[in-house]
Amino acid sequence: MPVISSETADPVSMRIHQSCRSESTTVYRKYGTNMPSRRTVIGSVGVAALGGLGAWLWLTPATGYVQEKSIEARYREGSQLHSESVITVTLSNPPGSDSPQINWLHDDWRDRFESPSTPVVSESLHNDLQQVYEEVRYVVGVCSPSWGEDETTTGCYNASAGREDFNRVQVHDRVSASKTTNAGLSIHSVKGKWSFDET
Secondary structure (H helix, E strand, O other), X not given: OOOOOOOOEEEEEEEEEEOOEEEEEEEEEEOOOOOOOHHHHHHHHHHHHHHHHHHHHHHOOEEEEEEEEEEEXXXXXXXXXXXXXXXXXXXXXXOOOOOOEEEEXXXXXXXXXXXXXXXXXXXXXXXXXXXXXXXXXXXXXXXXXXXXXXXXXXXXXXXXXXXXXXXXXXXXXXXXXXXXXXXXXXXXXXXXXXXXXXX
């Protein structure tokens, strides 16, 4: 048995039972200097649990309203990558009082939207965007009281969504949505228009 310094080891007496005969043996328990304390372990478990709860809350569908729809694109000129918006539609002012507001509509794509304040991307438009740009993102922004820091606030999240989700919702819609694990947004259902008296 290797010799362990008495400064780093603690002899512990342990009984080993074999065939109804008992004998005592000394076991040396070595204490490492980097061993975390019980308090540290419990604290880490608590932080992990809270982090897991936060992730669960984000991934759980929440009811809210669509505050924005936009198509964001990136294109390359030489070695430089540039970004631009094709269209951006936001809440009316005040919210819900009128049709959604068109904040930006690119001249090159102006005639490709039947109703720019409620944009829908057809298969042919999608293909044309893919040919012109290196990257195309369909962004939907949703605000929900469930995402607020407390009961008096509303939290908002703008993120990439699939083209189908982009097409099925419009600004001012009441939706059920959740954050996805890849930092996107998923629309689960559309339930008419949001009553802004609720917020």
